[in-house]
Amino acid sequence: MNADPVFEQHRPRLFSLAYRLLGARAEAEDVVQDAWLRWHGSDRGQILDPEAWLVTATTRLGLDRLRAARTARRHYVGPWLPEPLEISDAPGPDQHREQAEQVSLALLAVLERLGPEERAAFLLKEVFDYDYARIGELLGHSEANCRQLVHRARARVRAERPRFEVSRARHRELLARFMEASQSGDAAAITALLDSHARLVSDGGGKVTATLRPLRGAERIARLYWAVARRGLGLQARLGTVNGEPAILRHHPDGRLHSATLAVIDGDRIVELLTLMNPDKLPPM
Numbered sequence: 001m002n003a004d005p006v007f008e009q010h011r012p013r014l015f016s017l018a019y020r021l022l023g024a025r026a027e028a029e030d031v032v033q034d035a036w037l038r039w040h041g042s043d044r045g046q047i048l049d050p051e052a053w054l055v056t057a058t059t060r061l062g063l064d065r066l067r068a069a070r071t072a073r074r075h076y077v078g079p080w081l082p083e084p085l086e087i088s089d090a091p092g093p094d095q096h097r098e099q100a101e102q103v104s105l106a107l108l109a110v111l112e113r114l115g116p117e118e119r120a121a122f123l124l125k126e127v128f129d130y131d132y133a134r135i136g137e138l139l140g141h142s143e144a145n146c147r148q149l150v151h152r153a154r155a156r157v158r159a160e161r162p163r164f165e166v167s168r169a170r171h172r173e174l175l176a177r178f179m180e181a182s183q184s185g186d187a188a189a190i191t192a193l194l195d196s197h198a199r200l201v202s203d204g205g206g207k208v209t210a211t212l213r214p215l216r217g218a219e220r221i222a223r224l225y226w227a228v229a230r231r232g233l234g235l236q237a238r239l240g241t242v243n244g245e246p247a248i249l250r251h252h253p254d255g256r257l258h259s260a261t262l263a264v265i266d267g268d269r270i271v272e273l274l275t276l277m278n279p280d281k282l283p284p285m
Helices: 005-022 025-040 050-073 094-102 105-111 116-126 132-139 143-160 168-184 187-193 218-231
Strands: 194-203 236-242 245-251 257-266 269-276
Touching: 005 025, 005 050, 005 116, 025 050, 050 116, 050 132, 105 116, 105 143, 105 257, 105 269, 116 132, 116 143, 132 143, 168 187, 168 218, 168 236, 168 245, 168 257, 187 194, 187 218, 194 218, 236 257
Parallel strands: 194 269
Antiparallel strands: 236 245, 245 257, 257 269
């Protein structure tokens, strides 16, 4: 693509919107590319507000791709988790916490359960602070209907978010304790860290061995980690970040990344574990 100063000015915002809509980096990049092609072929003299035009194009292209992706993901082997933007061995500074929360895999996984237009309306309101009239123009709905879309989306997101926040330091402490317990297969220690109704979701995509359905219950999850530890795969674990969130990164003896696990923590217990295992979603490190 040839550089275009106006488009390049808005590219980060467009990619941010597309990624939050789709939960997949490559698909978001494709949407931004398609938006650029439309921008390149447009009559610029008729465009009074380039940002509004570009956001509208990106939203509509993203919605089309999201509808197609949701159909394709029904045939995905096992649970589908969003593709991370970035996986790092670095712990991640506290000042990036707000940004990390906006692109957290846990939040993106919740958004995946919304309808496409609910998801778009929620993001445009909550992340990009658009008013309902503008959201209505973007989505082709009345202002009242957009209010309902956002209201329903907020209610669903709120219902699945932790009730009690924890500090980043506490989050890392609990995650480190879980890492140590799971590495050794200490079922009692694992159970003590988990909420009794905790859920484990593993995304292997049919490429590696992973649970084909979410696993529920602290004792069942503890037994799984006990069994894995007994197999002695020789995996090395350390804390890092996924999209800026604390995560457990497990590596093969040759250094290849085996998996990345994030924890949703409510108060002093882990309520959900999200593990990315599909090698297509794990970059070489």
